[in-house]
Amino acid sequence: MTAPILSLSNLHKAYGALKVTDGVSLDVGAGELHAIIGPNGAGKTTLISEITGEVALDAGTVTFDGADVTALPVHARALKGLTRSFQITQVLPGFTVLENVATAAQAHDGSSFRFFRSAGADKRLTDIAMAALGEVGLAARAALPAASLSHGEKRQLEIAMALVSQPKLLLLDEPMAGMGREETERLVAVLMALKGRYPMVLVEHDMHAVFRLADRISVLVYGQVIASGSPEAVRADPAVREAYLGEEEFG
Amino acid sequence: MAENPVTPPALPASPPLWRRLWLPVLVFALLALVPFVWGERFILGLVTRAMIMAIAALSLDLILGYGALVSFGHAAFLGLGAYAVAILFSHDIVDAAIAFPVAILIGAGFAFVTGAISLKTRGVYFIMITLAFGQMAFFTATSLSAYGGDDGLRMFHRSEVFGTRILANDTTFYFVVLGTLAGCFVLLKTIVGSRFGRVLRGAKENERRMRALGFDPFRYRLAAYVIAGSICALAGALFANLGMFVAPAYMTWQRSGEFIAMVVLGGMGTLIGPIIGAIGVTLIEEWLAAVTQHWKVIFGPMVVLVAIFARGGIVKLLERGTGR
Ligand SMILES: Nc1ncnc2c1ncn2[C@@H]1O[C@H](COP(=O)(O)OP(=O)(O)O)[C@@H](O)[C@H]1O
Numbered sequence: 001m002t003a004p005i006l007s008l009s010n011l012h013k014a015y016g017a018l019k020v021t022d023g024v025s026l027d028v029g030a031g032e033l034h035a036i037i038g039p040n041g042a043g044k045t046t047l048i049s050e051i052t053g054e055v056a057l058d059a060g061t062v063t064f065d066g067a068d069v070t071a072l073p074v075h076a077r078a079l080k081g082l083t084r085s086f087q088i089t090q091v092l093p094g095f096t097v098l099e100n101v102a103t104a105a106q107a108h109d110g111s112s113f114r115f116f117r118s119a120g121a122d123k124r125l126t127d128i129a130m131a132a133l134g135e136v137g138l139a140a141r142a143a144l145p146a147a148s149l150s151h152g153e154k155r156q157l158e159i160a161m162a163l164v165s166q167p168k169l170l171l172l173d174e175p176m177a178g179m180g181r182e183e184t185e186r187l188v189a190v191l192m193a194l195k196g197r198y199p200m201v202l203v204e205h206d207m208h209a210v211f212r213l214a215d216r217i218s219v220l221v222y223g224q225v226i227a228s229g230s231p232e233a234v235r236a237d238p239a240v241r242e243a244y245l246g247e248e249e250f251g
Numbered sequence: 252m253a254e255n256p257v258t259p260p261a262l263p264a265s266p267p268l269w270r271r272l273w274l275p276v277l278v279f280a281l282l283a284l285v286p287f288v289w290g291e292r293f294i295l296g297l298v299t300r301a302m303i304m305a306i307a308a309l310s311l312d313l314i315l316g317y318g319a320l321v322s323f324g325h326a327a328f329l330g331l332g333a334y335a336v337a338i339l340f341s342h343d344i345v346d347a348a349i350a351f352p353v354a355i356l357i358g359a360g361f362a363f364v365t366g367a368i369s370l371k372t373r374g375v376y377f378i379m380i381t382l383a384f385g386q387m388a389f390f391t392a393t394s395l396s397a398y399g400g401d402d403g404l405r406m407f408h409r410s411e412v413f414g415t416r417i418l419a420n421d422t423t424f425y426f427v428v429l430g431t432l433a434g435c436f437v438l439l440k441t442i443v444g445s446r447f448g449r450v451l452r453g454a455k456e457n458e459r460r461m462r463a464l465g466f467d468p469f470r471y472r473l474a475a476y477v478i479a480g481s482i483c484a485l486a487g488a489l490f491a492n493l494g495m496f497v498a499p500a501y502m503t504w505q506r507s508g509e510f511i512a513m514v515v516l517g518g519m520g521t522l523i524g525p526i527i528g529a530i531g532v533t534l535i536e537e538w539l540a541a542v543t544q545h546w547k548v549i550f551g552p553m554v555v556l557v558a559i560f561a562r563g564g565i566v567k568l569l570e571r572g573t574g575r
């Protein structure tokens with residue numbers, strides 16, 4: 001394997017007595033789709049936030065694209081290409097769908113300390129944004145306020161925002177949560193198309209989706225990675241079955 | 252994806268030009284007519300004062316309406332600008348070409364230093380710390396015994412403009428203030444629509460999302476704070492010239508509260524709204540104060556009523572009135 005795009009080394013984080021991240025080490029290879037599964041409260045969202053810098057670590061290092069980013073704030077990591085979507089969608093509700101994506105594109109188009117030219121009339125940003133909206137199937141919604149989108153559409157919007165952020169790694173936190181069957185199918189298709197183009201970390205509860213998409217799966221339980229490997233290996237792992245998958249329909 | 256069948260549709264249409272322009276055009280046309288319809292000195296002076304307050308309210312709208320930063324010390328910038336002009340005047344530096352830029356720079360400097368500290372906090376803490384800085388400026392002014400202390404400082408005539416006394420004429424001064432107001436309005440309209448303005452607005456919409464996109468809201472808020480402070484100091488420089496007098500009373504916390512009321516009543520985040528709000532509040536205050544000395548008892552509930560029944564301020568009411 002070539003050098004990993006993301007390398008987590010012995011991450012620790014506790015909230016009081018609760019160890020949310022307990023010695024996590026993990027590599028995500030270039031081009032790999034790495035799924036993280038685990039029961040609710042296992043610390044998956046926290047782990048994503050540690051990677052993006054929203055949650056400060058007690059110990060451990062995060063190496064991204066060959067550089068130690070552990071000390072960098074959220075926005076600086078984002079500019080380096082660490083791009084996330086949120087389990088609870090985070091959009092700019094009062095902005096139009098188009099302006100949401102254009103704002104994301106703007107972050108990677110030079111300084112935003114530009115005071116005099118109209119951003120809304122900036123054709124370059126608008127074109128980039130419209131192309132991404134087309135890709136996720138939201139082009140027809142471009143002029144609506146983001147607040148008026150359905151839950152599933154907001155998730156699509158987040159993906160479009162991620163796509164124009166010049167990502168070197170996509171971190172997707174339960175992108176299918178709360179989606180209907182049809183919306184899930186559409187999103188799986190979108191992610192299938194993105195696979196290989198961008199390395200991804202996918203946190204997801206939908207096992208059908210995970211086993212169709214993932215190159216590798218890590219299982220997180222009580223802040224610890226109890227198994228990591230190919231979908232087949234993880235599916236067969238007795239510890240995984242016992243700790244997590246025992247009572248769920250699976251594969 | 253190259254095989255994607257979706258062809259991007261035409262870009263979303265923005266509302267027609269007249270919809271966005273009728274209100275500013277109307278407001279500025281009415282203001283331009285005032286000296287021709289009511290030439291009396293009293294009216295002219297009153298509306299000039301209202302327009303100066305409108306410049307201050309406009310500057311507050313940049314940070315309050317577009318940045319959701321409730322600054323309770325904005326009057327300090329008005330006072331700083333006014334004092335800069337009057338103090339320079341007392342040292343025989345009477346030309347606006349020097350005094351006004353100095354006033355603006357002092358406003359910018361004070362905004363930079365106090366903003367860098369205040370903007371590390373949010374919510375109620377931000378309100379309290381801006382109030383504290385405002386009070387600091389107020390008490391500093393009262394202690395300036397060399398410059399009148401509590402009693403304030405008088406200027407013997409208005410600032411000169413490159414050696415001429417053209418501002419001495421009340422009508423000329425009126426139009427200079429009107430021109431400044433119009434210039435500030437256009438400038439701020441441009442800024443809020445720019446890439447910079449978009450980041451400022453985005454950080455108000457969802458700060459967490461903006462960080463995740465790669466923006467550090469602090470830097471943009473600080474820049475907005477400095478712009479707002481500069482413009483409000485410019486209003487202060489004009490204010491000193493209006494009555495040819497400055498006093499610590501220019502920067503009381505009550506006046507900062509009035510600026511907030513003007514912005515909220517007129518319509519936050521609209522720019523034209525705070526202009527209407529500032530003019531409305533100034534005129535109504537004048538009228539109520541003439542009717543009864545207990546005008547604040549009437550004015551307070553009025554503010555509350557508008558806040559309850561006209562959320563979004565006067566501008567939203569007017570827009571509803573035109574079927575928007
Ligand atoms: N800021 C916080 N303070 C205290 N406890 C937290 C905080 N954030 C998360 N937790 C706790 O950490 C555990 C892991 O949460 P989370 O990372 O959201 O799990 P998951 O995404 O796997 O469901 C949960 O028990 C949660 O209550």
Ligand SMILES: [Mg+2]
Pocket residue numbers: 044045046087
């Ligand atoms: Mg979670």
